[in-house]
Amino acid sequence: MNFVSRQTLPFLLILAAGLVAPFLLPAYSNEIAVLWLMIVFASTWDILGGQMGYNSLGNIFFFGAGMYVCAIVQIGLYYDVGMYTSGARTTHIVFSTAQYFTGFALGTVAAGIACAILALAAGLIVFGLRGPYFAIGTLGLAIAAAELVASWEWVGAASGISMPVFPGGPDTQKIFFYFLLFALAFVLLVFLRWLYSTNFGLALNAIRDDEEKAEAMGLHTRRYKRTAWAISAVFLGVAGAIFGNMTGFIEPRDIAFPTTTFNLFMVVMVLLGGKGTLWGPVIGAVIFHTIKEVTWTYFLGWQFIALGALIVITIVYFQQGIVGWLFEKYPRMFAPRAAGRREQESEIGVGLAPHPEGAE
Amino acid sequence: MTDAVIKLENVTKSYGGVIANHAVSLTVPRGGITGLIGPNGSGKTTLFNSIVGYHPIDSGSIRFEGREISQLRVQEIARLGLLRTFQTTRIYGKMNCMQNMLISAPHRKAGLRDMFAREDGEAAEKAEHLLAFVGLHEKRFVRSGSLSFGQQKLLEFAMALMNEPTVLLLDEPTAGINPTLINGLLDRLKRANTEFGITLFIIEHNMRVIMNTASKIYCMAHGEMLAEGEPGEIQRDQRVIDAYLGAH
Numbered sequence: 144m145n146f147v148s149r150q151t152l153p154f155l156l157i158l159a160a161g162l163v164a165p166f167l168l169p170a171y172s173n174e175i176a177v178l179w180l181m182i183v184f185a186s187t188w189d190i191l192g193g194q195m196g197y198n199s200l201g202n203i204f205f206f207g208a209g210m211y212v213c214a215i216v217q218i219g220l221y222y223d224v225g226m227y228t229s230g231a232r233t234t235h236i237v238f239s240t241a242q243y244f245t246g247f248a249l250g251t252v253a254a255g256i257a258c259a260i261l262a263l264a265a266g267l268i269v270f271g272l273r274g275p276y277f278a279i280g281t282l283g284l285a286i287a288a289a290e291l292v293a294s295w296e297w298v299g300a301a302s303g304i305s306m307p308v309f310p311g312g313p314d315t316q317k318i319f320f321y322f323l324l325f326a327l328a329f330v331l332l333v334f335l336r337w338l339y340s341t342n343f344g345l346a347l348n349a350i351r352d353d354e355e356k357a358e359a360m361g362l363h364t365r366r367y368k369r370t371a372w373a374i375s376a377v378f379l380g381v382a383g384a385i386f387g388n389m390t391g392f393i394e395p396r397d398i399a400f401p402t403t404t405f406n407l408f409m410v411v412m413v414l415l416g417g418k419g420t421l422w423g424p425v426i427g428a429v430i431f432h433t434i435k436e437v438t439w440t441y442f443l444g445w446q447f448i449a450l451g452a453l454i455v456i457t458i459v460y461f462q463q464g465i466v467g468w469l470f471e472k473y474p475r476m477f478a479p480r481a482a483g484r485r486e487q488e489s490e491i492g493v494g495l496a497p498h499p500e501g502a503e
Numbered sequence: 504m505t506d507a508v509i510k511l512e513n514v515t516k517s518y519g520g521v522i523a524n525h526a527v528s529l530t531v532p533r534g535g536i537t538g539l540i541g542p543n544g545s546g547k548t549t550l551f552n553s554i555v556g557y558h559p560i561d562s563g564s565i566r567f568e569g570r571e572i573s574q575l576r577v578q579e580i581a582r583l584g585l586l587r588t589f590q591t592t593r594i595y596g597k598m599n600c601m602q603n604m605l606i607s608a609p610h611r612k613a614g615l616r617d618m619f620a621r622e623d624g625e626a627a628e629k630a631e632h633l634l635a636f637v638g639l640h641e642k643r644f645v646r647s648g649s650l651s652f653g654q655q656k657l658l659e660f661a662m663a664l665m666n667e668p669t670v671l672l673l674d675e676p677t678a679g680i681n682p683t684l685i686n687g688l689l690d691r692l693k694r695a696n697t698e699f700g701i702t703l704f705i706i707e708h709n710m711r712v713i714m715n716t717a718s719k720i721y722c723m724a725h726g727e728m729l730a731e732g733e734p735g736e737i738q739r740d741q742r743v744i745d746a747y748l749g750a751h
Contacts (some may be wrong), residue, residue, distance in 0.1 A: 342617065342619065343618050348602070348606075351597070352595035358591070359577055359587060360580070361610045362610055363610060
C-alpha cells in the first residue's frame with residue numbers, strides 16, 4: 144500500500160478508468176468524451192471561481208475563441224478562409240490526411256497561445272472589476288464575442304463553418320477525439336495538482352480570502368490574477384479546438400460561445416462538487432453530467448426543468464458542495480499531512496515564547 | 504540626530520468637504536518606536552492610509568528613505584519595505600497559519616519564476632520561528648479564521664515580520680485584546696524593534712501602552728498636528744489634555 148500514496152491514487156484510478164472506458168462501454172464513448180470536457184470546464188473555472196474567489200461568467204469566451212482560431216488556422220493553411228466559408232455549402236473541399244493532422248495540430252497550439260494572449264489582454268480591463276461586477280463584465284465579454292462572430296462574414300457569420308472532415312472511419316474518429324479530451328483533462332488535473340502546491344496556489348487563496356490585505360502585503364495581485372486566467376484560457380482554448388473538430392461543425396451561439404449551457408454548467412458543476420478543491424470540480428462534473436445524460440434519455444422534454452431544479456437546489460441549499468460538506472463532516476480525513484513530518488522540528492517552538500499569555 | 508525614515512510635509516487630504524488631514528508634517532526616526540495618538544476622528548488612520556498609498560493625497564509630500572512615495576500604489580510601497588497592519592485585523596481566514604505566513608514572505612524581488620516556486624525549507628523554518636515568537640507555534644496548522652481575535656492580531660503581526668519590512672505601521676495593535684495579552688504583545692513589539700531592527704510607527708489609544716513603548720509621540724486633533732515630543736512632555740501638554748477632555 145505504501146507504493147501508492149494517497150496523492151497519486153486518484154490519478155491512477157482516473158488513468159485506468161479513462162483508458163478502459165471507451166472499450167468497456169463503446170456505446171457511451173461520446174458521452175464519456177464529453178464528460179472529460181466537462182471536467183476541463185469545471186476544473187478551469189475553479190482556478191478563478193474557487194481558488195481565487197473571482198466568479199467569472201465569461202470563461203466560455205476562451206472555449207469559443209480557441210475553436211475559431213483553430214478552425215481558421217486549419218483552413219487558412221491550405222485555402223482562403225473567406226472562400227471556404229462561403230463556398231463550403233456548395234463545393235466539396237477535401238483535406239488530405241497529412242493536411243488534416245498538420246492543420247489540426249498547429250491550430251490547437253495556436254488556439255492555446257491565442258487564448259493566453261486574449262486572457263492577458265482582457266485581464267487588463269476586467270480585473271479592475273470586483274465581485275458581481277466582475278461576473279457581469281466577463282459575461283459581457285462572452286456575449287459580445289458570440290455576437291461579433293455571428294456577424295463576421297469571413298468566418299461564416301451565424302451559419303458557422305463546416306470543419307475539415309476527419310480522414311478515417313467513424314469509429315477511429317470517436318476513439319481519436321475521446322483520447323484527446325481524456326488526455327487534456329488528465330494533463331490539466333496533474334498540472335493543477337502541481338500548481339496548487341506552489342506559491343501560486345497560496346497567492347490565489349490569499350486573493351480569495353482578502354485581496355486588499357494581499358495588496359497591502361506587497362503581493363503582485365494583478366499579475367497573479369491575469370496569469371491564473373491565462374492558464375484557464377489555454378486549457379479552454381485547446382478544449383475548444385478539439386471539440387470543434389469532434390463535432391465537425393461550428394457556429395457562434397450554440398457551439399462556440401454557449402453562454403446559457405456550457406458556460407453555466409461550469410459554475411454549477413463546481414458548486415455541486417465543492418469549490419476551491421482539486422477534486423470537487425471533478426466529482427461535480429461526473430454527477431452533473433450523469434444526471435444531465437439520464438434526464439436527456441428518460442425525461443426528454445423535462446430535462447431543462449430537471450437541470451434548472453438541480454441548479455437552484457445547489458445554489459440555494461448546497462453551496463459548500465460535496466467535498467466542502469465532507470470537509471465539515473469528517474475534518475480528520477483532510478488533516479494536514481505535513482503535521483507529522485514537522486513534529487520533530489517542534490523544538491524550535493520551545494524556549495522562545497511558550498504561550499501567549501491569556502490566549503484561549 | 505538620527506535620520507528620518509519617513510518624512511511628511513504638509514500632507515492634506517480631504518473627503519469632499521471634510522478635511523481629514525490638514526498640512527500634517529512629521530518625521531519618523533529610523534530604528535525607533537514612534538507613536539501617534541489623538542481623539543477618535545482626528546485623522547490618524549487617514550494619515551496612515553495616505554502614507555501607504557491607499558488613497559492619493561491632495562497636496563504635500565511623503566518621503567520614505569528619501570524617496571517620494573505619494574504617487575506610488577499600495578503594492579509598490581509595500582514592496583519598498585513600508586508595511587501596515589489594519590485596525591480591523593485582516594488575515595487570510597480560510598488558510599492555516601503556516602500558509603498565511605508563507606504567502607507573506609517578501610515580494611520585493613519576486614520575478615515571474617518565483618510565482619511557481621515551491622516553499623523552500625528556509626521560508627518554512629522562518630515562518631515557524633516567527634509563529635513561535637508570537638506564541639502560535641502549536642496552532643500553525645489551524646485554520647487562521649478559527650483563531651481568537653487576539654491570536655489573529657498576533658498572527659497578523661507575525662505575518663508583517665515575515666515580510667521583513669523596514670518600517671511597520673501598526674494601527675491600534677492592542678485594540679480589542681484581552682488586557683493580559685497586551686503585555687505579551689507589548690513585549691514582542693519592543694523585541695521586533697530591538698532584535699529585528701524594524702522601525703515602528705504606532706497608532707494607539709491605550710495611553711499606558713504608548714507611553715511605555717514610544718520614544719517620540721505625535722498627537723493629532725481635528726485633522727491637524729497638535730503636539731509632538733517625548734511621552735513625558737506629551738502627557739503634560741495642556742493642548743493634548745484639552746483635546747482629549749474636550750475643552751474646545
